[in-house]
Amino acid sequence: MIRRIDALEAEAARAFDEARDSGALEQSRVRWLGRKSELTQLLRGLKDLPAPERAAVGARANRTREALEERYEAARARLGGASPPAASARDVTLPGRCLPRGHEHLISQVLREIRTIFHGMGFSLAEGPQVEDDRHNFGALNMPEGHPARAMTDTFYLKPGALLRTHTSSVQIRVMERQAPPVRIICPGRVFRNEAVDATHHFEFHQVEGLYVDENVSLADLKGTLEHFLKSFFGPETEIRFSPSYFPFVEPGAQVDIRCFFCGGKGCAVCGPLSEGWLEVLGAGMVHPNVFRAVGYDPERWTGYAFGAGIERLVMLRHGVPDLRVFFESDVRFVRQF
Numbered sequence: 001m002i003r004r005i006d007a008l009e010a011e012a013a014r015a016f017d018e019a020r021d022s023g024a025l026e027q028s029r030v031r032w033l034g035r036k037s038e039l040t041q042l043l044r045g046l047k048d049l050p051a052p053e054r055a056a057v058g059a060r061a062n063r064t065r066e067a068l069e070e071r072y073e074a075a076r077a078r079l080g081g082a083s084p085p086a087a088s089a090r091d092v093t094l095p096g097r098c099l100p101r102g103h104e105h106l107i108s109q110v111l112r113e114i115r116t117i118f119h120g121m122g123f124s125l126a127e128g129p130q131v132e133d134d135r136h137n138f139g140a141l142n143m144p145e146g147h148p149a150r151a152m153t154d155t156f157y158l159k160p161g162a163l164l165r166t167h168t169s170s171v172q173i174r175v176m177e178r179q180a181p182p183v184r185i186i187c188p189g190r191v192f193r194n195e196a197v198d199a200t201h202h203f204e205f206h207q208v209e210g211l212y213v214d215e216n217v218s219l220a221d222l223k224g225t226l227e228h229f230l231k232s233f234f235g236p237e238t239e240i241r242f243s244p245s246y247f248p249f250v251e252p253g254a255q256v257d258i259r260c261f262f263c264g265g266k267g268c269a270v271c272g273p274l275s276e277g278w279l280e281v282l283g284a285g286m287v288h289p290n291v292f293r294a295v296g297y298d299p300e301r302w303t304g305y306a307f308g309a310g311i312e313r314l315v316m317l318r319h320g321v322p323d324l325r326v327f328f329e330s331d332v333r334f335v336r337q338f
């Protein structure tokens with residue numbers, strides 16, 4: 001029987017070595033190593049042999065099987081790694097699957113756009129902390145303790161004297177404290193107010209602050225700058241209106257509106273019938289002398305303007321987003337649209 005195995009091994013090895021293509025090789029594999037092959041039958045029949053013979057024949061047959069399997073693999077590699085039957089079911093022409101790619105959030109895109117517009121007018125970028133103290137958020141902005149304007153915003157206090165900034169105006173103070181005039185900065189950033197959340201209010205949102213201080217700065221400079229900004233952002237047809245308003249840190253103070261581009265100024269659900277077709281987009285004004293005094297600038301010599309806008313509001317108006325909450329929900333179905 002051992003002799004039969006030897007002969008079988010020689011014959012099979014030759015068949016593998018001489019196979020010309022993967023089809024022929026596969027036939028040889030079935031013939032010599034397949035389930036119905038002589039070798040497999042022989043291994044299956046081992047249990048019927050007498051014990052001494054069983055051990056010897058078994059060892060020999062197993063060695064032959066291993067040797068032939070190696071021989072077969074070598075032949076397969078030689079023929080260009082023709083795939084085994086199961087793998088040939090793969091369809092290599094199927095298009096690949098794309099990995100999901102990240103997407104910049106609309107608010108981040110707009111912040112970048114706003115920075116670019118103001119860089120073009122010579123403004124540089126300033127930053128300040130989100131956890132502020134009383135002086136930078138209120139006191140130095142002409143809102144001493146007990147000032148009624150403090151009640152205009154509901155403030156998150158962390159402990160006495162430490163709070164989450166309610167506006168980016170605090171950064172005006174930080175910049176002027178560390179830098180002598182002239183100053184020309186914008187500060188985009190996150191702000192916090194203790195508001196009940198609804199479609200137009202959130203406890204966190206973004207503002208962009210602007211500050212320009214030099215000699216002989218006038219209200220006309222402010223108007224020109226904001227007009228350029230708003231036309232760049234909302235389009236060259238944008239109509240702009242200034243009207244008097246009150247903020248403690250500016251005098252005079254102004255509210256800046258643009259003509260409602262949904263109804264063209266007739267009054268609609270967006271601008272509201274009472275606002276007569278105008279949308280408020282900014283607060284602004286000439287820096288109050290008390291603010292200059294608080295940072296050690298001479299109010300007799302220096303003049304300046306400041307402005308502040310809510311980013312989400314600008315974006316909602318430009319893109320017709322009806323609900324502020326979507327900006328904070330990280331829903332990719334929203335984010336992907338822009």
Ligand code: DAH
Binds near residue numbers: 209247283286
């Ligand atoms: N800080 C104001 C707010 O949060 C916005 C503002 C108004 C900023 C007038 C200014 C300004 O710099 O001059 O509502």
